[in-house]
Amino acid sequence: MVKLYLSLAAASGMLAVILGAFGAHGLRDKLSAELFSAYQTGVQYHFYHTLALLAVALLLEKYPLNMWLKTSGGLLLAGILMFSGSLYLLALGGPRWLGPITPMGGLCFIVAWACLLMAVVKA
Template sequence: MKVFLILGAVNAMLAVALGAFGAHGLEGKISAKYLEVWKTGVTYQMFHATGLFVVAFLASRFPESSLVSASGWFMLIGIILFSGSLYILSTSGIKVLGAITPFGGVAFIVAWILLVIAAIKLL
């Protein structure tokens, strides 16, 4: 599905840009602890941007699979909730935002489980 290729590319580009911003724009402006939190957000965003490329490939090969498509949407939700909450937490210091992060982590786990199930059924 073309949408997952686009989402993968946009998220990979954003991860590179946000990684550079963290390294050059935030250094010295936020604590080392929050800079590490920022880096965690970037890392997970890039891993799951790559996951979206995998979903795009599989969706083009198996367009009838709702499991593959659902996996891609869960990856996107995970990026928004997990990485997004870490970016906001890092720059605002509002610790309650850390409560959102696990929901993104669960979305990532669900996405990968859906891909496992799809692989078992399709391959």
């Protein structure tokens, strides 16, 4: 699980840089201010939660059986996909039905942080 989460964090970080650069250099003049802001929010949350996933992976090295940590990592990944992914797609003209997915991703982030808190309390 440690190697998996480390690999996913590395890939997610790389993707966040690529998408951030694409937004800054390829989309700034093509999107409205509102859509560009939504895209940038996706990039910011993508980065923040990639770093959190990296921390979870490193903590799993010390606490490999901690289910709170494992759950936190899975929820961080789900949150990145749903929150940031939906914002990226909406900014690029994706279907409007993606809008309700964004808050579900945000909820995944909140619960992931709560699981991380539980992992620390229970350790």
